[in-house]
Amino acid sequence: MSEIRIENISKNYGKVQAVKNVSFSVKSGELFGLIGPDGAGKSSLIRIITSLLLPDSGNIQLGEYDVVKDYKIIRRLIGYMPGKFSLYQDLTVKENLEFFATVFGSSIEENYDLIKDIYHQIEPFKNRRAGKLSGGMKQKLALSCALIHKPEFLILDEPTTGVDAVSRAEFWDMLDRLKSKGISILASTPYMDEAMRCDRIALMQKGEILGTNKPSEISKMIQHDMFGVRADDMYKLKQFLSKCIDVDAVNLFGQEIHISLKTGINETSIREKLALQGFSNLEFRQIEAEIEDVFIHLMTRQAKEVKNDQ
């Protein structure tokens, strides 16, 4: 039973509500992604899950243990990789690993199997100081250190921030392999493309969870049809669409503008309106919503709800 259950967690810093009544669960042996922009409250939530921060209300269970009450046991069960590189920069790679193994009353040899794949890649530099490693290598070392005591839960706060694209892909491969060994993994990331690597994801914004689903199912969270529009004058086009009352959400996506229409509005009416504006080289096509579209859509809805509440 390595399930993480998060129920009604809230946390305030003074007047700022960092986490608002958040609930979701990570199943045993699942790779779960917490997706959201900077400042969404991901790090605060992760600190609460790792027992570093006390929640104002709500409770979290890791397996059968409560994060607040059984924090001493919890700390043995979790491997945590903070968002900032947090190993001793003036210790060598090997010394860092030995240190964290010793702190957990373990040794490198004892759990070498688990970290072998990862540590193997940085072993040639084992006598180099951690501060002198490249971003990708630091990340591998941090992951090794988080795993050295064979945790049941692996919790990663933006593990790929500041790491190059190749290392990022490698990193998610490693997480896949760890998952296959039965470790439940919760990782936060601001990158939408990484969401596809997760079994399930939760979208987080302004302290709230907007939705939880499989990445492949996430497009179904938008009931409305999505369209991609482009024209020569993209700026004017975007301005027009933003003001147009028929359009629900507008998102500039690469070469196109993605829009969703309000309920009851059909494709023909918006096409006619665009035609009247006389945009040159106008293209209009129906598309499958991507995670980013869903995110923007849900964010817009959240913002409107807040407005209505007030």
Add this chain to the structure above:
Amino acid sequence: MLPFIFLLPLIQTLILVYAASFDMKEIRLLIIDKDQSTESRNLQQKFIASPFFVTEIRHEASNAQDVIISGEKHAILYIPKDFEKSQKRQESTELQLLIDAVNQQAAGLINAYTNNILRDYSGNLKLEQGLISEKNLSPINVQKRYWYNSSLNYKHFMLPGILVILVTIIGTFLTALNIVREREIGTMEQINVTPIKKWQFMLGKLTPFLIIALFDLSLGLLVGVILFQLPIVGSLVSLFVFALVYLIAAVAMGLLIANEAKTQQQVMFTVFFFFVLFVLMSGIFTPVESMPQWAQAFNHLNPLYYFMRAIRMILLKGSDLGDVVPELISLGILGTVMFGVAVFRYRKLS
């Protein structure tokens, strides 16, 4: 960092012991001699011969004050006309002494030195005039002996005090900085999620600084013995036992500050505040006994006070541990309480 920890104390000892001296030398004195007689020249000679004065003689009084205002001279001695004449008539004579008293301590010393020379001079004068016999030069003859520092060597008094400051900087300041730095760079967060116990973490933090501080103390003593002929009258074992107890208190103080401060900047400011307060009240320059009652009461909470007292007693007076038991117990209690509070206040949370 390590070379700094060992080199800076050495430099500090060398500079401060020489610089932080109360001995006044080279007092710049202007003598205005309006009399220009044999007697006035005799008096001038006394000042010229003294190792404490650098004397200049003038015969005109005009603009004399300017030399004090401009800081060119520390003092002016005014010898009036008829100085010799009134002495011959055995009348009393008045001299005027002007002293720059911006630094009141220095002014006091200048006054004392000048009076010594004048007393000596007038004693000889009476002797020459046959007014008194050598036996009755002074009605009461005091035979002085200064105990524990017979030559009144100021360096022997200052050096132990500077060593106390030194080990405090390492024990308190470096410990506090080190812990807050871990908080700043984030290693603390990684440590906090491990099952490590609070006291284990703190013990690990303070041990290196304890050892470095004791090493620096030894180094300082060695420098003192070689360069300043510091007498080590008492036992070194007593000194190091006391130093160890003191350092536990000093390190605990660092831990306390580190618990409350969030950044290294805050640490520096807080340490500086307590440091200046504790050092000046510890009796490093001025005797604690002459401080007001409330200050003396406050000193019971000042770890530096106990060590400042004990190190001088052990090094200069030859006291052993038995003689400093009250200080040792008070310091021990203070250290234990501070360390306990530090461990209690420390939270393994971010």
